[in-house]
Amino acid sequence: MDELISLGAGLAAPEELRGVLGGRGWRLISNSTEDANVRVRTSFSRRFSRRRHMTTLDEAGGENLGRLKSRLRRSPQALNALRTLGINAATADRLHLGLKEPYRSRVDGLEVADALCFPLLGEGLRALGRYAYLNLAGVTSNPPRPTSWGPGSPQVYRLGSFAPNCDVLVAAEPLDCWLAWQLAAGAHPGLAFMSRSHAEGWPAEWRSKEFWSGFRRIILVPGTGCRELEQQLAPHVGRAVESLQLPAPFGSLTEMLASPSPPSLEDVLAGAQQQVLNLPRPAAEIPPGALGRFEAAPVRITGAFVGGHSYYPFPVESRELEESERARASRIVHVYSTMILRSDGHLLTTEVLPAPRGTPTDQRILALSDGTRILSEPMVSRTGTWSFASIQRFVRWRQKGGSAPFRSLEEIIEDVEAHMADRVWLPVKGQTLLAALYVVLSHVYQVFDAIPLLLVKGPRGTGKSELGEAIARLSFNATIAGQLRAAGMIRLLDETRGLIVLDDMDGDGPTAVTGNGELAQALKTSYKRSTSLKPVADRGGRVRMVDFYGPKVIGNTRGVDAVMGSRMVAILTAKRPSRGQDPAALRNESALDELRDELHSWAMANSGGLHRVYCALPRLRVDRRGEITAPLIAIASMAGKALPARLSAILADPRTYPERRTAD
Structure with missing residues (x-):
């Protein structure tokens, strides 16, 4: 805590006291001339451990910076170590290099002494308030890290003028950045130099393509960590970079600067x-025990x-026996948990992989048990549609063999098509098959790069809602909604991850499915x-990316415009002829549940084969119509010769594609 010394009302702080306190590493600050109370605050060195190795010049004052630099100047051993590294006295002074007083490390509890300290720099090499530290070999005692360290996540360490479209030399470590800057000797005012502040990760700014787009040339400086730097920049730079090539016989910048006549920059x-930066190898190609940096x-x-x-996540109720040593009794405890079924029958769980101590939560790696x-x-x-009993049958079949828990796809589609014909009459021959194929597509849509939206169009009272309900009844995690705004649809898709039926979509404004409204724009991009x-803000104000790709059935009376229609296939409805519907023909609910379970099982077992069929149809996917019909063709090709x-x-049939909407 700060210590308070009261000098008495109306008294000024004696200069003698200021001198004594200043010599002991204290600083005297008067709050006002009226009460003349003063606070004595500990200096940078006393507050260092409590403030996580971080200070500001407003708090510590330029005196602290001067003291640290003075400690360096008074240490022949440290100055000699810097000369050995290639750093001359002028560079050390201009970059405000200093020598840190001893402090207790939070890493291992040892006393760290004589670490080289340096502040981050602003315009005109002005020292900012954040310091980082470097291990001087033979000088620093008990360094907590082999090379450099500092408070929190690494920041961007900058030298030079960062004018728009300038050339920048990038090093992994501050030492190599200093050496490159020293080599320039002020003769290149348009050059910028930068590195990370310390070696415990990489600056967040470097993970942005916008950051790197502001430079004309990006030139990598050879030195410690250069290979890791290349791997770090590869996914984010988005273009070729350049790499400094040291002339023979120099193997490093240190050797080159130690030469009596080093080459000019x-x-x-x-x-x-x-140099074209190569991305790390995909994680799937790396043996589990391999060390290094891999694709994230x-x-x-x-x-x-x-x-x-x-993969299909499903909930289970876990019941376990909990022993209580205090009460010398036991009880049954209950909790819901999630398991994930993989298509080969393996049941998986999730785990957080081991990480270095102190790793932030958002940098921990979450993985399935495979x-x-x-x-x-x-x-x-929220609308999971695969029954637990059917999942169990699928797992037993995958693990033990025997009869498959599903029939041929041709037989399944025949029953789905019959269900559609039971519920609604369609005037265009064969469109019950289109509805049946869309049901199957909902169970395997993640296999495809793009899928069609399904428009159900017809006058009022012609069975559009009934057809939407019939499709949803057998589809993957389906839900039926009325008129929704874009945000509501996206959140619903995020929570259900399945087919959604948007019924009675004849509204204007925010709920219009045509034009340039928010919902229309979301639908136009959701087919692919x-x-x-899409970035969406949650209730806490945090923005996260939400995936709203998936099958959608849209019912309306007026049709859609040409842009929206190019992403759709259409089913037309009309009034049923006078012959009434036979109630006996309707399937009971348990039969529909079994049919839907069968669809889940077939899709889970055959998604890999379907993907291979789909990938063999590239010629059909050269335009948008081919792009959206290829999934239907791939499914039909797995269902016998007739389909x-x-x-x-x-x-x-041109009626399968929505016509341009006419004026109302």
Whole structure:
């Protein structure tokens, strides 16, 4: 705590006291001339351990900076170590290098003494309030890190003028940044130099393509950590960079600066070679025990298709016996948890992988028990449609063999199509098959790069809502909604991860499915995986990326415009002929549940094969119509010889594609 010394009302602080306190590392600050109370605050060295090795010049004053620099000047051993590294006295002074007083390390409790300290710098080499530290070999005692360390996450350490579109030399470590800056000797005012402040990660700014786009040339400086620097920049720079090539016989900047006649920076820059940064190897190609840096590509696992496998999260109730030593009794405890079924029958859980001590939560790696890296805890759909009993049958079949828990796809589609015909009459021949194929598509949509939206169009009272309900009844994690705004639809998709039916979408304004409104724009991009991520703010104000790719059924009476229509296939409705519907033909609910379970099982078992069929259809995916119909063609091709021909006739019918909406 700060210590308070009261000198008495109306008394000024004696100069003698100021001198005594200043000599002991204290600073005297008067709050006002009226009460003449003064606070004596500890200096930088006394507050260092409590403030996580961080101070500001407003608090510590320029005297602290001068004292640290003075300690360095009075240490022949430290100055000699700097000369050995290639840093001359002028560079040390201009960059405000100093020698840190002893302090107790929080890492291992040992006393750290004589670490080289340096502040981050602003315009005109003005010292800012944050320090980092470097291990001077043979000088620093008990360094907590082999090379450099500092408070919190690494920041960008800058030297020179960062004018727009300037050239920048980038080093991994501050020492190499100092050496490159010293080599320039002030002769290149347009050059910028930077590194990370310390070696415990990388600056967050460097993970932005916008940050790197502001430089004309990006030139990597050779030195400690250069290879790691290349791997760090590869995903973010977005273009080729250059790499300094030291002339023979020099193996480092230190050796070059120690030469009696080192080459000029101009000569070194002239020999810089262009370099294309290679991304790290994909994590899937790396043996589990391998060390190094690998691709970071976590996935959204809910209903996902990753590495040839489909994944389905489902809830379970866990009951365990809890022993109480105090009461010498036991009780049964209950908790809900999530398991993930992989398409080969393995049941997986999630785990946080071991990380270095002190790793922030947002940098910890979350993975399934099969090693698949995931973005977040798998979220069970609020409208999950695969029954637990069916999941158990699927797992037993995958693990023990026997009869598959599903029939052929041709037989399944026949029953789905019959269900559609039971519920609604369609005037265009064969469109019940289109509805049935869309149901199957909802169970395997993650296999495809793009899928069609389904428009159900017809006058009022012609069965649009009934058809939407019939499709939803058998589809993957389906839900039915009325008129929604874009934010509501996106959140609903994020929570359900399945088919959504948007019924009675004849509204204007925010709920319009045509034009340039927010909902229309969201729907236009949601048909394609690569365009379906959208930033959404949650209730806490935090922004996260939400994936709203997925099957959608849109019912209205007026049709859509040409832009929206290019992403759709359409089913037309009309009034049923006078012959009434036979109630006996309707399937009971338990039969529909079994049919839906069968669809889940078929999709889980055959998603890999379907993906191979889909990938063999590139010629059909060269335009948007081919792009959205390719999934339907791939599904039909796995369902016998008759279905592809029937689907071909449907896709050749111009009524399958929405016409341009006419004026009301």
